[in-house]
Structures are given as C-alpha cells and as structure tokens.
Amino acid sequence: MTSVKRINHIAIVVEDIDDALHFWRDALGLKVSHIEEVPDQDSVVAFLPVGNMEIELVKSTSEESGVARYLKKRGPGIHHICFEVDDIEASLESLKASGVRLINNEPIIGTSGKRVAFVHPESAHGVLVELYELPPK
Amino acid sequence: MTSVKRINHIAIVVEDIDDALHFWRDALGLKVSHIEEVPDQDSVVAFLPVGNMEIELVKSTSEESGVARYLKKRGPGIHHICFEVDDIEASLESLKASGVRLINNEPIIGTSGKRVAFVHPESAHGVLVELYELPPK
Numbered sequence: 586m587t588s589v590k591r592i593n594h595i596a597i598v599v600e601d602i603d604d605a606l607h608f609w610r611d612a613l614g615l616k617v618s619h620i621e622e623v624p625d626q627d628s629v630v631a632f633l634p635v636g637n638m639e640i641e642l643v644k645s646t647s648e649e650s651g652v653a654r655y656l657k658k659r660g661p662g663i664h665h666i667c668f669e670v671d672d673i674e675a676s677l678e679s680l681k682a683s684g685v686r687l688i689n690n691e692p693i694i695g696t697s698g699k700r701v702a703f704v705h706p707e708s709a710h711g712v713l714v715e716l717y718e719l720p721p722k
Numbered sequence: 723m724t725s726v727k728r729i730n731h732i733a734i735v736v737e738d739i740d741d742a743l744h745f746w747r748d749a750l751g752l753k754v755s756h757i758e759e760v761p762d763q764d765s766v767v768a769f770l771p772v773g774n775m776e777i778e779l780v781k782s783t784s785e786e787s788g789v790a791r792y793l794k795k796r797g798p799g800i801h802h803i804c805f806e807v808d809d810i811e812a813s814l815e816s817l818k819a820s821g822v823r824l825i826n827n828e829p830i831i832g833t834s835g836k837r838v839a840f841v842h843p844e845s846a847h848g849v850l851v852e853l854y855e856l857p858p859k
Contacts, residue, residue, distance in 0.1 A: 608847060637728075
C-alpha cells in the first residue's frame, strides 16, 4: 500500500488566467502567491494557496499540449488532484501490484525538479491523480 | 470579498462505493473514517480524511438525484470542491456583488445541519464550488 501524506494541489484548467482570477482571487478571496511560466509543460500556472495546499490555475500556451486537448474535449474545470508521497518508486510499485493502471510507470521530472507520476483516471474512477514525492529535508 | 479559510472536502461521484474503495483505500492507502447514508441527498458517502481535509466518495441511491444525473452525463469523477467560510451570508452577498452566479442564493441545510451553498460552475470556470459555514465554536 502506498503512503499518502496530504493533498499538495488541485489543478484547474482555465481558458484565460486573468479571467479566472476574477473569480478565484477577486470574488472568492484567495491570494495569488505567484504566476509562473512552465515551458516544458507549455503552460502558465497561477498558484493560490488555501489552507496548507494550493489551487493551481493552468492555462495552456500551445494548441498541442495535454491541457489544451483536455480543454477542447471537456471544457474548463478540475484537471487533477496531486497527493504527496514519501517514496514515489515504492508508491508506483505498490499501485502496480494492486493492478492500478499508471500513465507514468516511472517518475517524471515536473516543475522545479519535482519527481511526479500520474495514475490513469480509468483506475481512479474518472479522477486524474498525480503523485508527488516530497523532496528530502 | 469573501473570506475562504481552507478546503473542507473534495467530492467524487462514484458508481459503487466498494469498487471505488479498492482504489482510494486499498491501493492509494487512504483511511476510511466512516460511511454514511445521507437520505435527504439520496446518497451514500464514504469519508476519507487526508491532511486536514477529506475526500468524499459519493454514490447516488436514486435514479433522480443530482449526483445520478451528473454520473449519467459526465461519468464518474470530481463533483465539487468545498471551501470553509466564516459567514456564509456575507460570502454569498459578496459573490453576488461581484456578479457571480449562484445555485443557492440563500444557505441550504446540508449533512448534519451544515449551512452550505453552491456557486454555479458557469461562474467558477467549470468547477462546482460549495461554500460551508464553519459551525460556531
């Protein structure tokens, strides 16, 4: 069994960051910690901390990215939930042993060198689940 | 501006609670605090605490409930995010003043007497947002 610590973030696909901030920041009252371009994922991300986790508003900067395809197919909305784990290899092995279908059989390197992997939504009842290995302290 | 404290829960619509627990509990390793029938919402809910919030797996017990209609239209997946607020009337007034479309213009009484209201996903970029007023201490 994998060992999930807490939720790190919820990613929401949006058509336009400024437009999305009118709701999430101006109306709902969340603060924006920073807005960052993530070239290797062809996206711009606004980070809004809430409690001890974050809402991430993700806008694709290309027509071809996974996020752009998601937007075209399903419209804006929640894209994935990211859970923190201590040891991502151990978590992936454990999930595979449970018969869970993974998108990434090995960890990939995400934003700021994070080690992450995605579980296929087919195995997670329609939810795209990201695992994120906490960096060593 | 409304004052959001933290995320209380993420609700996930599932076709079958036991089947969903094979992933969320047995493979991913979350614990189940309790499973509760919610007759006024025609549903059964499994509560899985993670960090200082919860994942709620929601299964409809009727063909006619909102959750059943959601499942038929979109399939299983994330249904809504619930944010905690101090004063739900003040939050709703503030959202209305910002031009946000609400599903509930006044608070409704949810599970265990909770005072809640939903924001229309049209105003929240495809996300169904629930507000939940923290009970007085």
